[in-house]
Every structure is written in C-alpha cells, then in structure tokens.
Amino acid sequence: GRKGVVVVDLPKDVLEADVTEDDMTRVLQLEGYKPTTKANIKQIKKAVKIIQESKKPVILAGGGVILSDAANELFEFAKLSNIAVATSLMGKGSIPEDHELSLGLLGMHGLESTNNTVTDCDCLIAIGCRFSDRTTGKVSEFAPNATKIHIDIDPAEIGKNVPIDVPIVGDAKITLQTLIDEYKTDNTNWTSEVVEKRKSYVPKMNFNTLPLKPQEAIKEIMEAITPTTIVSTDVGQNQMWMAHYFKTKNPRTFISSGGLGTMGYGLPAAIGAQVAKPEENVLAICGDGGFQMVSQELATIHEYDLPIVTCILNNRYLGMVAQWQVLYYENRISQTKLAPTPDFVKLAESYGVNGVRVEKPGELKETIQNALKQREATVIDITIDPDELLPMVPPGEKITKIVGEYKVEE
8 A cells, every 4th residue: 555654553561462473473454454556447548548649748756656666667658658757856766867858856846947847738647646735836726737647556645635637546656567558659749849948947056156055065966976876865955955956866865754844854864774775875965954953863873883974055044944034024034043053073073973074166076975985974064155045936826936046057
C-alpha cells in the first residue's frame, strides 16, 4: 500500500509480555487493508486514449514514483510518449533533471517556465502526487484547461484536493509499466515547443559577487559532487534554493522532509543516509537557523566516524520567514535576524569535526572536493547574501503569479 512513516504504539503490558518464536514468525493479516496495486485496465486504456489525443500533455511526478521505485518506468514512458515531466518537491529525482524532458520543480517555489507550462497544458498525468497547496497554488486556476489523470495507490488522495477526470488506483511502478505496454507511439504534441521555450528561462547561477550568492554556492556544490552523491536538505530558503536550482540525476539522492516542514531535518537525515550507504558521499545542506536546532548531532557524527560534509548556507536570518516578511509584510522584519550567529567553524572543531569558512566565489567547490577526498566529517560555513530572495508564488494565488525578480542566464 502507501509507503511512509508508521507509528506503532506499544502499551507497557505488551512490552512486558512473553514472546515465543512462533509469535515472531507468524504472518500478520490486517483485516480491511488490502490495497489495490494493479490498476483497472479499462481506466488505463481510457487514459491512454486521452493522452494520445491531447496536444499539450504534461506529466507531474510526485513522491509516489520514488517510493514505488518507478523512476525507470517513468523515464521510459516519458520518452515513449515524448511528454515532459514536472515534479513536486518529493518527486525530485524521479527523472534526470539534466534531460530535456525534465521541466523541474512545480508550484510555489517552482520554475516560472514549469508553472506556465502546467497552467497551459490540456492533459495532466499526475503520478504519486497528493496535489498539496505548495504544488497547486489556487486550486480553481490549477491547470484549468487540462483533463486530469491521477494515478495513486491511495484512493483517499484521488480527488481530495483537485477534481480528477480519470482516477486510476494502483501502484505507480505497475501502472506505468501497463501504460507503456498499452501506449502506441505518437509523438505529435507540443513538447519540442516546450523544450525550446524553456531554454530562455534557464536560471542564472554564475555570480562573481560578494557576499556570495546562494545560486553560485549551489552551482559549485553541483560541480564538486557526482550524480550518486546523496544530498539532504534542511527546511527554509536553503531547501527551496536546492529544490529550484540543484539538478538531481538519480532517485533517492535528494532527501528532504517535504510537506512536514521540519527545521533541523538536514543533518540527522544525512546521518541516516550515511549509515545506510557507508561507501557513498553524503552532503547535508542546512540553513544557519535549522542547523542550530540539531548542531549537537556533530557529536554523533564524530562518535561514529561518519564522513558527512555539512554545508551551512549562512545568511544570518531565519530566511524563509524573513522572506515572507519582506514580500508580504512590507519589509517588517521581526524576530528573524539571528544575532549573534555562532562561529560554526569553532563549534565544529569543539566536537572534533573539521570546520572551514567559505566567503568568496570559487572556494566552495575545492573545499567540498577536498573534504570528500579525505573522507572526514567537515562543516563548511558558507557566508551568503542575506538579501537574496527566491521568487515565489504568494499563498492562495495561481502558480503563474510569481513575486520577486527572476534572474535568467543572459
């Protein structure tokens, strides 16, 4: 069924009860919970017909694609049908973001070109996506001219937030494979036009300025790592800058708390990833606010000798809240300026972890590469411009109404 966190509450008498080997090996059947994994073939055939007749189709991939290990099937279907793929935050990595069929992030913090494309489409194929408000914006104006096909293993999600024309209940991997089997190649749609138009919306990432721009920092992070490097993010501006600018090549290499909005998530998530994948390189991308909530986990990193590289995008603010104060509350900054900010280099060293400060363009790439080569835990304090804001859609507005200056490559 639907994968995700499960809370098991064990009362004290259960914890103290005797358990035999037979108790432990018994197969448990949960009455009433028999999820549908194989979708209705009639619904799939109906969806195929609509997709092939559409002129402006778009795929929206959510976290369900990652959870069902359906990234390969998604990519195969996208190439077969010649349909571009937008992703939700949790769907990031379900398609290589350097491929021309990748549209990138959709929604409140999404790319302008992606938001415009989804708004103009006539057929939206959503897979493993719950249509959160951060993805849709104003629901009544979300893909207003599109026939909406929704594939999800959880029937409760279908039609919950967005009215759906063709509901398909089933596992994403199995359903996508059936779609591939049923689909007849027909590449006559607007995708070549979408791809060409998107080239004029390439976000600017090259900045030779002081203070360091977060876009430049993310560019250097991408240059320093490989496609299999696991990256976790905290919550706030650092998370959205990464979601917007960082190109993920493989599933399960971009780890974020998504809709939970858990400040302090980045560092412990990196610890979990490093323990699970001890031979892989792991980076934690944190804000200075979120990092201070969990900085004591540097003790865990040191104790277990975990070679995690922690990049603190340090703008001396609780950045996302400050951004809302600037954009929507007439620049009334209240309780979001972090002063004094700790010396994160000395803090790292006090835990027996390497500490480095980066302030200029060109320094971060080499610093990360050296840390990864040495395979030693390192905290990199990156001084970035506190005034840099990522354009965003105001809450409750349609996703084409973007506030803030959008910088593109010249």
